[in-house]
Amino acid sequence: MPITSEWTVDIPVVDIWTMYFAIPKEYPPDHVLLTDGDTNRSYTYNHIKEASVQFGKGLKHMFDWKKGDVLGFFTPNCIDTPILTYGLHWAGGVASPANPTYTVDELARQLTDSKTTALVTQKPFLKTAVDAAQKAGIPLDRVILMGDEKDESGQHKHWKDVTAKSAWFQPKKTALDPKKDLAYLVYSSGTTGLPKGVMLTHYNIVANAYQTSRIDAKTLNWDSDRHLGVLPFFHIYGLSVSLNVTMFTGSRMIVLPKFDIEKACQLIEKHSITFMYVPPPIVLALGKHPVVDKYDMTSVRWINSGAAPLGVDLVEAVWKRLSIGVKQGYGLSETSPVTHTQLTEEWWKFQGSVGRLLPHMEAKIVDLDGKELPRGDAGEILLKGPNVFHGYWNRPDLNDETFTDDGWYKTGDVGYACKRGHFYITDRMKELIKYKGFQVPPAELEAKLLGREDINDVCVIGVWNNDQHTEVPRAYVVVRPDVQETDELAQDIINWLGERVGPPKRLRGGVRFVKEIPKSQSGKILRRVLKDQVKREEGD
Numbered sequence: 001m002p003i004t005s006e007w008t009v010d011i012p013v014v015d016i017w018t019m020y021f022a023i024p025k026e027y028p029p030d031h032v033l034l035t036d037g038d039t040n041r042s043y044t045y046n047h048i049k050e051a052s053v054q055f056g057k058g059l060k061h062m063f064d065w066k067k068g069d070v071l072g073f074f075t076p077n078c079i080d081t082p083i084l085t086y087g088l089h090w091a092g093g094v095a096s097p098a099n100p101t102y103t104v105d106e107l108a109r110q111l112t113d114s115k116t117t118a119l120v121t122q123k124p125f126l127k128t129a130v131d132a133a134q135k136a137g138i139p140l141d142r143v144i145l146m147g148d149e150k151d152e153s154g155q156h157k158h159w160k161d162v163t164a165k166s167a168w169f170q171p172k173k174t175a176l177d178p179k180k181d182l183a184y185l186v187y188s189s190g191t192t193g194l195p196k197g198v199m200l201t202h203y204n205i206v207a208n209a210y211q212t213s214r215i216d217a218k219t220l221n222w223d224s225d226r227h228l229g230v231l232p233f234f235h236i237y238g239l240s241v242s243l244n245v246t247m248f249t250g251s252r253m254i255v256l257p258k259f260d261i262e263k264a265c266q267l268i269e270k271h272s273i274t275f276m277y278v279p280p281p282i283v284l285a286l287g288k289h290p291v292v293d294k295y296d297m298t299s300v301r302w303i304n305s306g307a308a309p310l311g312v313d314l315v316e317a318v319w320k321r322l323s324i325g326v327k328q329g330y331g332l333s334e335t336s337p338v339t340h341t342q343l344t345e346e347w348w349k350f351q352g353s354v355g356r357l358l359p360h361m362e363a364k365i366v367d368l369d370g371k372e373l374p375r376g377d378a379g380e381i382l383l384k385g386p387n388v389f390h391g392y393w394n395r396p397d398l399n400d401e402t403f404t405d406d407g408w409y410k411t412g413d414v415g416y417a418c419k420r421g422h423f424y425i426t427d428r429m430k431e432l433i434k435y436k437g438f439q440v441p442p443a444e445l446e447a448k449l450l451g452r453e454d455i456n457d458v459c460v461i462g463v464w465n466n467d468q469h470t471e472v473p474r475a476y477v478v479v480r481p482d483v484q485e486t487d488e489l490a491q492d493i494i495n496w497l498g499e500r501v502g503p504p505k506r507l508r509g510g511v512r513f514v515k516e517i518p519k520s521q522s523g524k525i526l527r528r529v530l531k532d533q534v535k536r537e538e539g540d
């Protein structure tokens with residue numbers, strides 16, 4: 001029998017803009033929702049609403065924006081992002097965010113694959129954005145700036161200049177079918193291969209906002225709760241979870257463009273932060289970094305960790321040091337993203353658990369043959385729910401490996417559920433490596449490394465780094481027979497790849513030379529064999 005959620009919630013069938021701006025909120029319209037942690041620049045609910053409509057109208061007026069047109073985002077966290085995203089949704093567009101540490105090639109690949117028609121960036125990222133836009137055939141007057149700096153050359157519009165200037169052309173909001181029309185195209189490597197566009201509809205995101213509101217929002221007050229926006233808006237955890245909780249509950253978000261432990265602590269003290277959504281390496285910093293002792297953390301009531309495994313010892317370290325409970329959640333890009341969460345008041349009871357199923361979610365734990373396992377046995381986690389995506393962009397060929405015949409989404413994660421419905425993630429079957437919560441698809445690194453003439457074969461796996469509390473990518477390399485396996489060559493390979501990929505994908509786990517890569521009869525790399533070998537050798 002599938003495991004079903006014990007909670008329900010009414011989910012309206014509306015688009016995202018309507019959810020936030022047409023359905024009444026508990027907090028007043030002049031309430032400040034977003035504050036820039038560096039400059040203190042702030043936006044109220046009303047401003048976000050009006051500016052989003054202005055931007056949406058501008059997209060239609062200046063770029064003839066059509067339903068389904070994709071707008072790329074290539075920027076670190078900025079309080080302008082929600083305005084532009086909701087304005088884009090108002091105009092019927094789809095947002096496709098990319099990590100601003102991407103190289104030109106990484107960005108161009110996403111822009112091309114997603115058929116992005118315009119790109120938003122900030123001044124320090126303009127050169128990479130322009131080079132990638134050119135590669136992807138996006139006209140330069142469609143590279144739009146946001147943030148505080150404008151472009152002196154006059155080549156690129158600032159988003160504030162994207163407005164419907166003429167009085168006679170004042171377009172209307174685009175009518176959307178929330179269950180069919182896409183809101184986000186985020187990139188995930190899924191269970192195998194290169195990153196693919198995850199098609200998330202408006203209803204997927206709206207459902208997840210309501211599903212999570214049933215849990216976390218219950219504990220929040222619009223006038224006293226504040227959280228730190230450290231999760232990147234270019235990743236689904238920040239884009240959906242952090243923004244939803246702010247828009248939904250009115251908890252003001254203090255937005256940080258980039259995580260820095262001292263800056264984060266200063267802001268926690270200054271703004272009396274009460275809760276935070278973070279990945280495990282930030283829990284590590286809060287539990288162990290000496291700088292934390294300099295600041296007053298007593299305002300923080302709870303922390304939610306997700307996106308990668310979190311050790312129970314870290315949860316204890318944070319509790320001992322700061323008396324703050326760390327609860328866990330679990331989710332995937334493909335599920336908008338949250339599927340499980342612990343209740344804030346339960347973090348200490350079921351340590352190591354990622355919590356229970358959100359309202360309207362169902363799960364099955366199956367063995368390698370897809371046979372359902374008894375409660376308590378570990379196997380692959382399959383999911384169903386209103387937040388589960390419908391497939392990968394332009395990749396119907398992947399539907400069979402992504403969904404079962406009866407519509408269960410195969411997560412590629414291994415775990416079990418206890419009798420009371422608390423889930424524990426124990427392993428990952430899929431190829432994915434998670435560096436500090438960021439996706440690193442090994443196939444992408446392997447394809448690049450095979451471009452070197454001295455490498456005959458390669459396999460990249462994630463190995464655990466306890467000091468940083470994260471997996472790091474390591475390459476197992478078979479060199480050409482006439483090439484010497486030296487430390488210099490290993491370092492050269494690390495440096496060479498480092499110049500071609502963004503920081504999360506660097507080979508921080510090093511290079512190991514091997515005579516052959518374990519493969520199945522059909523030639524598929526057997527990563528598990530290498531991973532088990534590392535576990536045996538390094539006790540990972």
Ligand code: 4UW
Pocket residue numbers: 188236237241304305306307308309310328329330331332333334337338339341354411412413425428434437438439
């Ligand atoms: N423990 C172990 C976990 C965990 C985990 C995720 O980049 P994606 O596609 O998506 C995410 C989403 C993270 C997230 C969403 C909502 C939420 O509430 C929360 O915690 C509060 C986190 O990271 O990567 C998905 C993959 O990340 C791993 C797992 O392998 C999953 O398939 N993962 N959360 N708590 N592993």
